[in-house]
Amino acid sequence: MSTAVRTIFFSLLLLAFSSASFAQIGISVSFGPPAIPVYEQPICPGDGYIWTPGFWDYADDDYYWVPGTWILAPEPGFLWTPGYWGWGGSAFFFHEGYWGPHVGFYGGINYGFGYGGRGYDGGRWDHDHFYYNTYVNRVDTTIIRNNYNTRVENVTVNRISYNGGNGGVEARATSEEQNYDHERHIGRVSAQNEHIQQARSNPELRATANQGRPPIAATSRPSDFKSGAVPAKEAGAPYHAPDRAQNNTQNNNRPPNASNNHASDLQPHKFDAPNTGNPSTDKKYQQQQDKLVAKQAQDHQKLQQQQEKDHQQAAKRNADAAQQQQMEQRHTQQTQQLEQRHTNQQQQVQAHQQPHQQSASHPQQQQQPQPHQ
Numbered sequence: 001m002s003t004a005v006r007t008i009f010f011s012l013l014l015l016a017f018s019s020a021s022f023a024q025i026g027i028s029v030s031f032g033p034p035a036i037p038v039y040e041q042p043i044c045p046g047d048g049y050i051w052t053p054g055f056w057d058y059a060d061d062d063y064y065w066v067p068g069t070w071i072l073a074p075e076p077g078f079l080w081t082p083g084y085w086g087w088g089g090s091a092f093f094f095h096e097g098y099w100g101p102h103v104g105f106y107g108g109i110n111y112g113f114g115y116g117g118r119g120y121d122g123g124r125w126d127h128d129h130f131y132y133n134t135y136v137n138r139v140d141t142t143i144i145r146n147n148y149n150t151r152v153e154n155v156t157v158n159r160i161s162y163n164g165g166n167g168g169v170e171a172r173a174t175s176e177e178q179n180y181d182h183e184r185h186i187g188r189v190s191a192q193n194e195h196i197q198q199a200r201s202n203p204e205l206r207a208t209a210n211q212g213r214p215p216i217a218a219t220s221r222p223s224d225f226k227s228g229a230v231p232a233k234e235a236g237a238p239y240h241a242p243d244r245a246q247n248n249t250q251n252n253n254r255p256p257n258a259s260n261n262h263a264s265d266l267q268p269h270k271f272d273a274p275n276t277g278n279p280s281t282d283k284k285y286q287q288q289q290d291k292l293v294a295k296q297a298q299d300h301q302k303l304q305q306q307q308e309k310d311h312q313q314a315a316k317r318n319a320d321a322a323q324q325q326q327m328e329q330r331h332t333q334q335t336q337q338l339e340q341r342h343t344n345q346q347q348q349v350q351a352h353q354q355p356h357q358q359s360a361s362h363p364q365q366q367q368q369p370q371p372h373q
Contacts, residue, residue: 027058027093027094027308028088028090028091028092028093028094028308028311029058029063029085029091029092030091030092031092031242032085032087032092032161032162032165032166032167032168033056033058033063033085033092033161033162033207034056034063034161034207034212034235034236034237034239035159035160035161035212035235035236035237035239036054036055036056036109036110036111036112036159036160036161036236037054037065037159037212037213037214037217037232037233037234037235037236038159038232038233038234038235038236039054039068039217039218039230039231039232039233040138040218040230040233041068041113041137041138041218041230042069042070042138042218042219042220042228042229042230043138043139043140043220043228044070044132044137044138044139044140044144044220045070045220045221045228046143046144047129047130047144047146048072048073048130049070049071049072049073050070050071050072050073050079050080050122050123050130051068051069051070051080051113051114051122051137052068052069052070052071052080052082052097052192053068053082053111053112053113053115054066054067054068054069054111054214054217054218055082055083055084055111055161056085056161056207057094057196057199057200058094059200062206062207062208062241063206063207064199064200064202064205064206064207065199065205065207065210065214065216065217066195066196066199066205067195067199067205067214067216067217067218067219067225067229068111068113068217068218068219069195069218069219069220069221069222070220070221070222071189071191071192071222072191073099073130074099074186074189075099075186076125076127076128076130077101077125078099078100078101078186079099079100079101079102079103079120079125080097080098080099080103080120081097081098081099081100081103081104081105081106081180082097082106082109082111082115083095083096083097083106084106084107084109084162084163085107085161085162085163086107086162086163086164086165086168086312086315087162087163087164087165087168087315088308088311088312088314088315089311089314089315089324089327089328090262090311090328091308091311092162092165093308093311093312093315095107095312095315095316096187096188097188098185098186098187098188099185099186099187099189100180100183100184100185100186101183101184102180102183103115103119103120103180104173104177104180104181105173105174105177105178105180105181105316107162107163107169107171108163108169108170108171109160109161109162109163109169110157110158110159110160112136113136113137114133114136114137114152116152117169117171118174121133121136121150121152122136122137123137126146129146130146131146131147131148132144132146132147132148133147133148133149133150133152134147134148134149135149135150135151135152136152159236159237161236164315172318173316173318178316178317181316191222191223192222194222194223195219195222195223198223198225202216202225204216207239207241208241210232211235211238211239212235212236212237212238212239213232213234213235214231214232215231215232216229216230216231217230217231217232218230262304262307262331262332262335263300263303263304263307263334263335263338266300266335266338266339266342271289271293271346271349271350273286274286274289274353285353288349288353289349292345292346292349296342296345299338299342300338303334303335303338307331307334307335310327310331311327314327
């Protein structure tokens with residue numbers, strides 16, 4: 001495959017990941033994120049701001065830390081449900097956070113500062129005013145007078161940052177939390193999206209650079225990574241970047257003989273560079289190949305996103321082993337059908353181009369004058 005074709009294919013895949021990071025289906029990674037670092041909370045900048053804890057996001061083959069920050073609630077009465085990483089049966093998927101009247105399920109992850117794994121103990125709404133629990137929040141009580149102090153106990157203190165899988169938090173949504181899923185929700189506000197983008201563009205926040213101890217762990221205001229920013233005191237646990245080559249080709253929880261079970265397993269089809277001896281024809285054939293490869297990359301992207309969504313929905317509804325097996329069988333069938341269709345497409349293109357390629361490669365096989373008998 002030519003460099004141009006590879007560039008098109010991987011650009012489409014990166015586009016799929018970048019767009020998925022802001023969509024409900026989230027992104028998937030074959031290895032879990034680092035532990036949650038130890039850090040202090042910056043002081044609340046003003047009335048109506050609600051703490052949104054820091055978390056590990058993923059882009060460009062690496063996890064990166066999104067600092068915790070204070071965000072102005074989008075409307076009175078709304079609370080923040082943090083996003084979380086969860087094992088979906090074939091990879092770790094990120095479940096997006098949201099604003100709503102209640103705090104829903106966030107994987108049982110202990111993010112601290114009132115987010116102990118269930119619900120939120122950092123404050124409550126009373127009509128149009130938010131009252132802060134100063135036991136878990138840093139608030140200047142001389143300025144913000146709507147506060148209270150109630151002791152919060154963390155029964156299990158850990159810094160694990162993902163749900164399920166190997167070593168993850170073993171927690172499932174309660175029936176009450178499942179009901180909260182059906183309430184009216186608001187996704188991340190623009191200030192949160194800008195905050196995440198700034199974190200993504202900061203190389204110091206990459207896990208491979210900070211070893212799980214980000215130099216900017218939290219900020220007093222979104223996107224302000226200078227004034228009021230605090231560094232992590234220590235990593236939540238020793239972090240060593242995994243072997244990506246190994247992790248990208250297999251998952252520990254997959255069957256050892258799993259092959260082409262998911263769209264993410266498929267590799268792009270390769271074409272030999274056209275060589276007809278005619279530059280104009282070669283260019284035409286190369287364009288045909290590039291067009292097919294780009295279309296097949298889009299097919300991969302579409303099916304992969306759908307399968308990731310299936311995994312996420314199965315995790316949300318706590319699908320049993322039989323349901324998960326049926327889903328995996330369906331995914332295997334979908335993937336194999338897609339691969340067969342792509343193989344047929346490649347063979348059709350090659351069959352069309354091959355006679356011209358052969359005539360260029362073997363000019364000596366052209367018809368020669370026959371001797372007289």
